[in-house]
Amino acid sequence: MKKIDFPNREIWFGYHSEVGGFIYDKSAQIGLPSKKVRLFILKEQKTNLFIADILKDNLIKFDNTIFEKNKILINAFIKELTNRVITKRITHCWGCKRNLNSVNYEICSKCKWIKCGCNACGCGWQRFHKDK
Numbered sequence: 001m002k003k004i005d006f007p008n009r010e011i012w013f014g015y016h017s018e019v020g021g022f023i024y025d026k027s028a029q030i031g032l033p034s035k036k037v038r039l040f041i042l043k044e045q046k047t048n049l050f051i052a053d054i055l056k057d058n059l060i061k062f063d064n065t066i067f068e069k070n071k072i073l074i075n076a077f078i079k080e081l082t083n084r085v086i087t088k089r090i091t092h093c094w095g096c097k098r099n100l101n102s103v104n105y106e107i108c109s110k111c112k113w114i115k116c117g118c119n120a121c122g123c124g125w126q127r128f129h130k131d132k
């Protein structure tokens with residue numbers, strides 16, 4: 001994998017035979033179930049959870065051609081991450097009470113709330129309060 005320069009964060013680019021190019025962001029691995037890893041899949045433009053072994057199995061040996069091919073997507077990811085760092089929101093999870101921020105966690109595409117590692121977001125909060 002190749003390390004990507006980013007202030008105060010450890011970010012890596014890797015390439016896997018099945019998922020293609022992905023980004024591993026060390027700061028985005030908080031609160032995950034054990035042996036799971038959160039990766040941003042470049043061609044799908046979204047974050048998914050994978051079994052941590054994915055980083056060992058079928059990983060394609062890094063070469064610069066692959067990096068160059070993915071460079072536009074990587075740069076777009078870096079730009080988006082930079083925006084998230086600038087507009088950082090801090091809150092806590094209504095489900096498990098963990099502290100959350102809009103940089104290290106996903107944003108739910110439906111409710112735009114920060115999505116916790118326990119899967120709580122605004123969608124669940126609305127359901128929870130309607131049912132009472």
Ligand SMILES: [Zn+2]
Nearest residue numbers: 093096116118
């Ligand atoms: Zn939570």
Ligand SMILES: [Zn+2]
Nearest residue numbers: 108111121123
């Ligand atoms: Zn939601």
